Amino acid sequence: xxxxxxxxxxxxxxxxxxxxxxxxxxxxxxxxxxxxxxxxxxxxxxxxxxxxxxxxxxxxxxxxxxxxxxxxxxxxxxxxxxxxxxxxxxxxxxxxxxxxxxxxxxxxxxxxxxxxxxxxxxxxxxxxxxxxxxxxxxxxxxxxxxxxxxxxxxxxxxxxxxxxxxxxxxxxxxxxxxxxxxxxxxxxxxxxxxxxxxxxxxxxxxxxxxxxxxxxxxxxxxxxxxxxxxxxxxxxxxxxxxxxxxxxxxxxxxxxxxxxxxxxxxxxxxxxxxxxxxxxxxxxxxxxxxxxxxxxxxxxxxxxxxxxxxxxxxxxxxxxxxxxxxxxxxxxxxxxxxxxxxx
Numbered sequence: 001x002x003x004x005x006x007x008x009x010x011x012x013x014x015x016x017x018x019x020x021x022x023x024x025x026x027x028x029x030x031x032x033x034x035x036x037x038x039x040x041x042x043x044x045x046x047x048x049x050x051x052x053x054x055x056x057x058x059x060x061x062x063x064x065x066x067x068x069x070x071x072x073x074x075x076x077x078x079x080x081x082x083x084x085x086x087x088x089x090x091x092x093x094x095x096x097x098x099x100x101x102x103x104x105x106x107x108x109x110x111x112x113x114x115x116x117x118x119x120x121x122x123x124x125x126x127x128x129x130x131x132x133x134x135x136x137x138x139x140x141x142x143x144x145x146x147x148x149x150x151x152x153x154x155x156x157x158x159x160x161x162x163x164x165x166x167x168x169x170x171x172x173x174x175x176x177x178x179x180x181x182x183x184x185x186x187x188x189x190x191x192x193x194x195x196x197x198x199x200x201x202x203x204x205x206x207x208x209x210x211x212x213x214x215x216x217x218x219x220x221x222x223x224x225x226x227x228x229x230x231x232x233x234x235x236x237x238x239x240x241x242x243x244x245x246x247x248x249x250x251x252x253x254x255x256x257x258x259x260x261x262x263x264x265x266x267x268x269x270x271x272x273x274x275x276x277x278x279x280x281x282x283x284x285x286x287x288x289x290x291x292x293x294x295x296x297x298x299x300x301x302x303x304x305x306x307x308x309x310x311x312x313x314x315x316x317x318x319x320x321x322x323x324x325x326x327x328x329x330x331x332x333x334x335x336x337x338x339x340x341x342x343x
C-alpha cells in the first residue's frame with residue numbers, strides 16, 4: 001500500500017467502522033428487542049377464517065397465528081408470548097418496515113418487487129396458493145372465460161388487482177373493477193349484488209364463502225390464474241432474525257416429513273436416528289448458531305404440531321374450510337412442499 005492509498009484508508013476508516021457497527025447492531029437487535037420486551041409483535045390479517053381470526057373472547061387462532069406461536073415457543077418456551085397486530089393489505093408492509101411488527105405472518109405473496117423495492121425478505125413458502133374467482137351460483141357459468149363484462153370486487157393493495165387486469169387483457173375481455181378495502185367489504189358487495197364476482201387467493205375465497213348469507217349458493221370456480229406463494233416475511237436488515245424465522249418454517253415442514261408430531265414427542269426424544277437427534281437438539285449445536293438453545297424446534301412442535309397438523313387443524317380436513325392439501329402436500333407425497341435439512 002503506498003502513502004496515498006494509506007491516507008485514503010485512514011480517512012475512510014471511521015465510516016467503515018461505523019458501517020460495520022451499524023450492521024452488527026442491526027443483526028443483534030430484533031431478537032434482543034423481543035427478549036427484552038417479552039413478546040413477539042406479529043402482524044396478521046384483520047380477520048381471515050382459518051388463517052388469522054379472533055374470537056369473541058379476543059383469542060387469536062389460525063394457520064398464520066400458529067406460526068407466530070411456534071416462534072414464541074422456540075424463543076420463550078411459551079407459545080402465548082405473542083402480541084397480534086391486525087393489519088390491512090395496504091398497511092402490512094409499512095408496519096413491518098417501520099418496526100411496528102417483528103414478523104409479518106399474513107397471507108402475503110412473495111414477489112420480486114416486495115423484496116427488491118421494499119427492503120423485505122420472505123423466509124420461504126408455507127402455503128402455495130393461486131388466485132381464483134367466486135360467484136353466486138349461476139348454472140350457465142362454468143369458467144372464468146365466461147366472465148366478460150362482469151363487475152368484479154378485488155382488494156386494494158394486493159397482487160390480485162394486477163393479476164386480474166393481466167388475465168382479462170390476455171383473454172381480450174372487459175370487466176368493471178370494484179376496488180374494496182378488505183375482504184369483508186368484498187363479501188358484503190357480493191351478497192348485495194353490487195359485484196358479480198369476488199376474486200382473491202383461493203384460500204381466502206374458501207374462508208369468505210363461509211361468511212356469505214347463503215354459502216351453498218356460492219361457487220369457487222376451478223380456474224387458477226396466478227401463482228401465489230405465501231409466506232412469512234421480515235425486514236432485510238437482520239440476518240440472525242431472518243435465519244430464526246426462516247428455519248422455523250423449515251423445521252415445521254421437516255417435522256412432518258420425519259414423523260415428529262405432538263403425538264410422537266416421547267418417541268422422538270428417545271430416538272437414536274442422527275437426523276432426529278439433530279432436530280431435537282441432542283446432537284450438534286444448531287440452536288446456538290441462531291441465538292437460541294438447541295431444543296427450539298422441539299418446543300415449537302410441542303406447542304403447535306408439525307406443518308401437517310397445523311394445516312389439517314386450521315384450514316384442512318378438520319376445519320370448516322376443508323381445503324384440500326393439493327400442492328401443499330410434502331414433496332414425497334404428491335405435493336411440492338420441501339424444506340432444506342437441519343444438518
